Amino acid sequence: MIAGDILADLREIVGASGLKTGDALSVLDPGADQHNLDAGVMVVPQNTAQVASILRFCNEHRIAVVPHGGRTGLAGGAVSAIGEIILSLSALNRIESLTASAGTAIVESGVTLQALQEAAARVNLSTGIDIASRGSATIGGMISTNAGGMDAFRHGVMRQRVLGLEVVLPDGSIMSDMAQVTKSNEGYDLKQLFVGAEGTLGVVTRAVIRLAPGDEFTATALVACPSATDAVALFQTLQRNRSLNLLRAEFMAREYFALASSNLGPASLAAFTRAPAYIIIESDATDQQIAQTALEEALAAAIDAGLVLDAILAQSEKERNEIWNIREDSNVVTRVCPHGYWFDISIPLQHLESWLTQFNNGIAALGSDIKGFAFGHLGDGNLHIGVAGETAKPDKDKIKSIVYANIRETGGSFSAEHGIGLEKKPELHALIDPVKLRLMQSIKQMIDPNGIMNPGKIIG
């Protein structure tokens, strides 16, 4: 428990309305993990100076601080416990500037992705990154987890969107590196340490974000491929096709598509050609007809080349939404098969087919009660995988050994875009290079010697 005099001191910094306990806290949505608000104490600073005062105070008094963005993280990075305080960035929600001529925005870290997307869209720009939790996820949280999403194959992950960063260190000092340019080499690029650090090294308070061109008129198709290798070849062909601007390429393996299409409908999609691999392709052009024609021609050529078995080109916004719903409402897995686990891996594209084969064989060998569902972001080889029993949870270690088989040897990753948090700590310690792990621990010790920043997450 945090003592009353400590609470009084924190109230001094953030004002009465900036300190939430009891009922004021319990009305908040805990977000993706039911233990996110367990600390029972939240401070809500109004600006960077207050964040600095809070950290300086907590560092002196050895109080653990759990930074909160939108609480949409899927790896437990925002879980808090009694005795800790939650530092919510929700009041740092100003878009300070958005400069269309330079394609940049300066934002506070509590701005939601959607707020920035809407501001960018008003000048025909985009954030260059999109994730399903856009309405709640904050820029600071996305920086701290180095978020990915569907646009990463063309615009990179969150790390590549960050031109500048302001971070408050555990001792309350403020590191300001708010460059607004792509090229800046001014010694070690220390902001990179805080991107993906999940709040264990400091608190991100402001950032300069590089924006990207906005989408124009889009064409969308659902495509069935003879194999994952053909799906990869199709992706590469479309990406290199100069008459087409490829925006999205989302992958679904046979089992996921069968489950999702039969449960989410409509009948036309549920009855679509059975195949080992599906892709949702989206491209754009300066007008609707050009977009449709370009995608249609590219898919016709791909059918001739044997890369595609069958394709449905959406003819209306309704049909487009029906196709996307199959992919986006992936919670259908948990609704139908509730006894399971999720994984978030990257596989180099040349190994996608062999990974899927060994995964399907491995799951099949566990008996007919256990099902495996793989889907994700094709261009990045980033798969989200649900493995579930129809009646009871399967053995987790057994599933892990199937999912992570050869992941190191093939150059893949056990942790693609959701972060380590609490959930992937066993994998981190088992699978990463020991020299890297030792250096991570030294850096944590150097920057946060009292271990106040988000303790227990990632390492420590």
Add this chain to the structure above:
Amino acid sequence: MIAGDILADLREIVGASGLKTGDALSVLDPGADQHNLDAGVMVVPQNTAQVASILRFCNEHRIAVVPHGGRTGLAGGAVSAIGEIILSLSALNRIESLTASAGTAIVESGVTLQALQEAAARVNLSTGIDIASRGSATIGGMISTNAGGMDAFRHGVMRQRVLGLEVVLPDGSIMSDMAQVTKSNEGYDLKQLFVGAEGTLGVVTRAVIRLAPGDEFTATALVACPSATDAVALFQTLQRNRSLNLLRAEFMAREYFALASSNLGPASLAAFTRAPAYIIIESDATDQQIAQTALEEALAAAIDAGLVLDAILAQSEKERNEIWNIREDSNVVTRVCPHGYWFDISIPLQHLESWLTQFNNGIAALGSDIKGFAFGHLGDGNLHIGVAGETAKPDKDKIKSIVYANIRETGGSFSAEHGIGLEKKPELHALIDPVKLRLMQSIKQMIDPNGIMNPGKIIG
């Protein structure tokens, strides 16, 4: 001087042919700085294990190590002195694999950019990065300086090309993070520390490089704009034009174009419309006629919109080369005005016009003997600036105060793509955030406590 018994021990590690002194060293090209080879001793390891043995040995004996790639660096990062040893990565020159289906390559750090470009081109891919010193510059050197070049506005700088990295730390331990995927979040992304560290934290030995689609049929134009602001607007228009694939947009200010075109000819370019701002535009398409037509139509629209005064579309490879030569042979500045200094800055695009105005006014106020020549990579706001006197070197501090005026306040950078090395150390200490500088020093101390790695460069 390095003692004879030390040389004998180093010879044990790398073999007789791997230790170069005296004549064996003096036949080598010192590269961009005449002091690069001053140490007089070079070891040439054959593999990562030998690099590790060398560093372990040098760390124990407190011998300073200066890593060398292609010696093309422009900031003095490879300068060496008596008592130090040069560690050349020239024998780590294998392209271990290049996987077209995944768009990745695994290379040793001594591979030249051109070697990788040629290997990638054979499968219709590119490195996604290009610099003029491609024939000598190595992948390891480009990682260590976080090289930029002409393609950065669309593919990012070298940091964005690196998916995985192997680094030997000063104590001889090997940090291996050879991920082959875009999305990998496995704790702190420590490889980022070594990208741009200019060899002061360890030695890059291997890397996984993300490749990009190769160029198709290109169209090239020289364009004169009424102002830098119009040049920026034209760049944005072309970048967002879905009927055009913009590859390059190189900027030249009036004074540079006048000098280069009159000295490098041909007469048609020397007589081209006088304007405050020029851009060389290059785009591509799947065939030559489509590429030419798309660029022609886009430029016609830009003339109508008032963004362009005049344009020359290259009608042959010869005309294309003549246009590019005006930009690429920038040494013309030094040949015509030898008494000068060079700068390498980034300016956020919305401030390009005002920066140029204050630069031109500032230089003009120094008298007619002093000339300023600005050109560079428009999309990144990255300018290379030569300031020279016709008869004698101007006062450097005075020039600096003009070039760097407001560079921090506007979100620009005093060090865009050439690195800090020895040359930009005064700027680094004067202009960067003191909290960042302190943290840089702590990290240097932590990773290289004996200060053996490239001492005196960047910090220390």
